[in-house]
Amino acid sequence: MGTAPLTPTTSKTWGPLRLAVPPLPLGGEGRRILNPHAGSPTYHLPSTVYRFPHFCLLVFAFCILTCSISLAAPRPHLITRWENYTIANGMPDAKVFCVTVDGPRVWAGTENGLVLIQNGKVAKVYLPADGLAHRAVMGIAVDRSTDDLWIATFGGISHFSGGHFENFTNLTSGLLNDICYGIAVVDRSVWVATTAGVSRYNTLSGEWSSWSEKNAPFHEPWAYGIAPAGNKMYFAIWGGGLLEYDVQGNYWKPYTDPDEEMEIVLFKNQGLIHIIVSNVAWNPDTRMIWASTYFGLSGYDGRNWHNYLSKDSGLASDFINAPKSRRNEVWACTDKGLSMLDYTTNTWVTYRPGKQKGQGEIEITWPDGRKQKLTTDTALAHNYILNMDFQGEDIWVATALGLSHGIRDSEKEIQLYASFTNSQRIGNNPTGRFQKGN
Amino acid sequence: MRSPTHFRCLLLILAAVAFSSTSSVAQSPSAAPYAAIDRNAVNYNGPGRDAGHDLAGAEIRIGLLAPLSGSLQAEGDALRRAAQMAIDEINGSSPLGLSGGNHLSLVARDESGPWGQASKQVVQMVFDDRAVALITSSDGGTAHLAEQVGNKIGVPVLTLSTDTTTTEINLPWIFRMGTTDTAQAQAFARDIFQIRKFKRVVLLNQDDRDGRIGGDEFAKAAREMSTPAPIRIVVEPGNLPEETGMKELETAQAIVIWTDAAAANLLTARLRNSLPTVPVYLCHKAAESDPGNNGQLPCPTCVSQDGNRWIASAAESPEAWRAFRQRYQKLYGAEPGLGAAEAYDAVRILAATLRQSGPNRARLRDALAGISGFPGASGVISFDRAGNDTSPVVLLKIR
Incomplete structure (x- = not known):
């Protein structure tokens, strides 16, 4: 088997294996016997003993065919190395709620402060004593026009500019509530997802606007996540599904769970999979919106819903804290690892710490449902994933036990796939299949 | 020319197809859902069970979020009194006996006002008071607010709310006392x-x-x-x-x-x-009043006034109820309501599980998920792993 092409879009060379399997003879000359009761020869069915080699050959051919189907799918890129930032190397708290990449700078929100990571190390930690609104940092957004930072905390929001914090709370501003779960900056507007609804701050005029169940179709007011999408905004609402707001048109559109039952999913692609939406992400490349819930992942392309559960896909767990999406990928931050779906090929990759201390595990779920595992020398800081962001081909992952920098190394990727091919040759490849959905 | 046999065969096939499609349509409404949350598979898969995550200090704080002002102050005060009574009893007669010599204390905060008020109090109890667990009143909105923060930070929540949806989310951090x-x-x-x-x-x-x-x-x-x-x-x-x-x-x-x-x-x-x-x-929420304050609503086993009112609740645990009621009356000179009994039970359940877990929120959550057949003053309490009280519901006449 040759080396794997590294670019999924050009990996068509990975076609099914062509095997020169001779046609199976039905009976054979050696077993042709004459029927004493007829004038012409007849063919008797071969005995079990005779059929056994044919059966083995059929099974072998089936296995090869299955393998070839798996390998026919383009091989996804892999994160091959992890560098972790924990309390041991300067993080102020183990739990990292969010991470935002700003060019070479990486900002992390922890349970005890805001962290700046630069040049591969913790460069600075900002605490309430420095002016931060609260120690628990839930969301970070960069204003691309000014490079200022806007920070959602459990004590209001902070505007970090020129080395100084300016705080906004519900007592000192138009912010709906101090418990803020998400934040986004679009042009001159700062959008905040609070536990009492959505607030917007105009940085030019200083004007605040707010939406909740009182003036918009919020089934519940508890906003848990936020995603800008061109001229629209999407909000993840705890108990209220996904809310779409057309900024120019000034109208709202709710997406809710059509089965209206909390503990079931009636049909696979029924619509939004669950009414409790934990977070939301917009993919500007495919123009799809992705909603994470604690009972599966939902994607909407403007026409159809695409839902995924661990039982019918390579998703590590149905408990998802946040999605993230770009190109043809959607990433799911679950409580059992970080899963990535390439939805053009329906191939999944899940990253989690391995069973051996320090080692990482990569689980690939091929389009036919076959699962195969690879081992890396380094691992995510923890399997409980809260959020992530992209930095070129690398990723940054917020976990419950530290911040992880996932690095893609082409050479290492080739080696990993080679080890995978070798393990196939010795028959150590399949680890199971997911249950096919209806 | 085609034979009549072919025609009859064709009719037969069409009839079979029609019959099979009718059958499938008829069956579709009763078909099983595509997926269902497995209540017994709900689990916390994060870190925090190690000793490094134990809450420091000899005092273990339990947070109580209740209406301590406004129109429901009487109910809130009753919850606070019952919870404090449980804590005093535990500290006095059966201390936790943990290696740190820990004793329990109650931090009660007011949930009254707009919804934002309650969430701020939840955050203060989690971060400033360092509460090991939270108890919330019968208000469903407050229960969800506590659940949202508890889910992010990792804090167990025991709620007196009967809101069914609080435990239908696949979340490991919330436990609902009483029926839905x-x-x-x-x-x-x-x-x-x-x-x-x-x-x-x-x-x-x-x-x-x-x-x-x-x-x-x-x-x-x-x-x-x-x-x-x-x-x-x-x-x-x-x-x-x-x-x-x-x-x-x-x-x-x-x-x-x-x-x-x-x-x-x-x-x-x-x-x-x-x-x-x-x-x-x-x-349940309507019947949780403290009649000692308002003189209106009796508890399930109180003296009959008109004998024509009913509640749905877990099966009674008469001895535990009587003992609780007697002590409460003696201490506060008032008749306890259902809510007071549940708040009292919530503290006792937390104490029982803290003896196993120590002052650690994640281990406490695991221990709570194992509660079974707890003889509470409000009834017998058992939790499944999704936090539902699995005790069967019976109709009780208010006497």
């Missing part, structure tokens, strides 16, 4: 429509989140029994006119009240005078 709105509604509907065969039923529900959700559950339960829809009257407690629903109530065979205790007290006082023989079904 759904179970109560079904118990009421069974008694009203199937056993008593009543047709004319009035539903009085409060114009707030819990009232709407509970009222919807009862209407749904009635619909599932193919009975006439109950006459629904929305009640605004702050603006309850004398004539509220009285015209419709005059012909009612049964009345269901889905309000908070303050509104229920006003309503039942009126009904006692005007419709003394009509059975009244009170939701």
Whole structure:
């Protein structure tokens, strides 16, 4: 088997294996016997003993065919190395709620402060004593026009500019509530997802606007996540599904769970999979919106819903804290690892710490449902994933036990796939299949 | 020319196809859902169970979020008194006995006011007070706010709310004391429509989140029994006119009240005078009042006043109830309500599980998920891994 092409879009060379399997003879000359009761020869069915080699050959051919189907799918890129930032190397708290990449700078929100990571190390930690609104940092957004930072905390929001914090709370501003779960900056507007609804701050005029169940179709007011999408905004609402707001048109559109039952999913692609939406992400490349819930992942392309559960896909767990999406990928931050779906090929990759201390595990779920595992020398800081962001081909992952920098190394990727091919040759490849959905 | 046999075969095939498609259509409504949350598979897969995550200090704090001002202050005060009583008993007679010599203390904060108020108090209890766990009142909105913060930070929440949805999210951090709105509604509907065969039923529900959700559950339960829809009257407690629903109530065979205790007290006082023989079904929240303060609502085993009111609850645990009631009366000179009994039980359950887990939120969560057959003053309590109280629901007459 040759080396794997590294670019999924050009990996068509990975076609099914062509095997020169001779046609199976039905009976054979050696077993042709004459029927004493007829004038012409007849063919008797071969005995079990005779059929056994044919059966083995059929099974072998089936296995090869299955393998070839798996390998026919383009091989996804892999994160091959992890560098972790924990309390041991300067993080102020183990739990990292969010991470935002700003060019070479990486900002992390922890349970005890805001962290700046630069040049591969913790460069600075900002605490309430420095002016931060609260120690628990839930969301970070960069204003691309000014490079200022806007920070959602459990004590209001902070505007970090020129080395100084300016705080906004519900007592000192138009912010709906101090418990803020998400934040986004679009042009001159700062959008905040609070536990009492959505607030917007105009940085030019200083004007605040707010939406909740009182003036918009919020089934519940508890906003848990936020995603800008061109001229629209999407909000993840705890108990209220996904809310779409057309900024120019000034109208709202709710997406809710059509089965209206909390503990079931009636049909696979029924619509939004669950009414409790934990977070939301917009993919500007495919123009799809992705909603994470604690009972599966939902994607909407403007026409159809695409839902995924661990039982019918390579998703590590149905408990998802946040999605993230770009190109043809959607990433799911679950409580059992970080899963990535390439939805053009329906191939999944899940990253989690391995069973051996320090080692990482990569689980690939091929389009036919076959699962195969690879081992890396380094691992995510923890399997409980809260959020992530992209930095070129690398990723940054917020976990419950530290911040992880996932690095893609082409050479290492080739080696990993080679080890995978070798393990196939010795028959150590399949680890199971997911249950096919209806 | 085609033979008639071919034609007959074709007809037969078409008939078979039609029959099979009809069968599948007929079966589709009863088909199983594509997926369902497995309550017993709910688990916390994060870190935090190691000693490094133990809360420091000899004092282990339990947070209580209750209405300590406004119209529901009486209920909130009763919760606080009952919780404090449990803590004093544990510290006095059966301390936790943990290696740090830990003793329990109560941090009570006021949930009253707009919803934002409660969430701020939750955050303060988690970060400033360093509470090992939170107990929330019967308010469903408050339970969700605590659950949202508890889920992010990793703090166990015991709620007295009957809001069914609090434990239907696949979250490992919340545990619901007592029965759900759904179970109560079904118990009421069974008694009203199937056993008593009543047709004319009035539903009085409060114009707030819990009232709407509970009222919807009862209407749904009635619909599932193919009975006439109950006459629904929305009640605004702050603006309850004398004539509220009285015209419709005059012909009612049964009345269901889905309000908070303050509104229920006003309503039942009126009904006692005007419709003394009509059975009244009170939701859990309506029956949690402290009659020592308002002199209206008795508890399940209190002295009979009119004997025509019902609640749906877990099976009684008479000895535990009597002991609790006796001590509460002695200490505070008032009759405890259902809510007080649940708050008392919540603290005792936390103490029992803290003995196993020590002062660690993640280990405490694991221990809570193992609670089974706990003989509480409010009834026998068992949790499944999703945080539901699995005790069977029975209809109790308020004596």
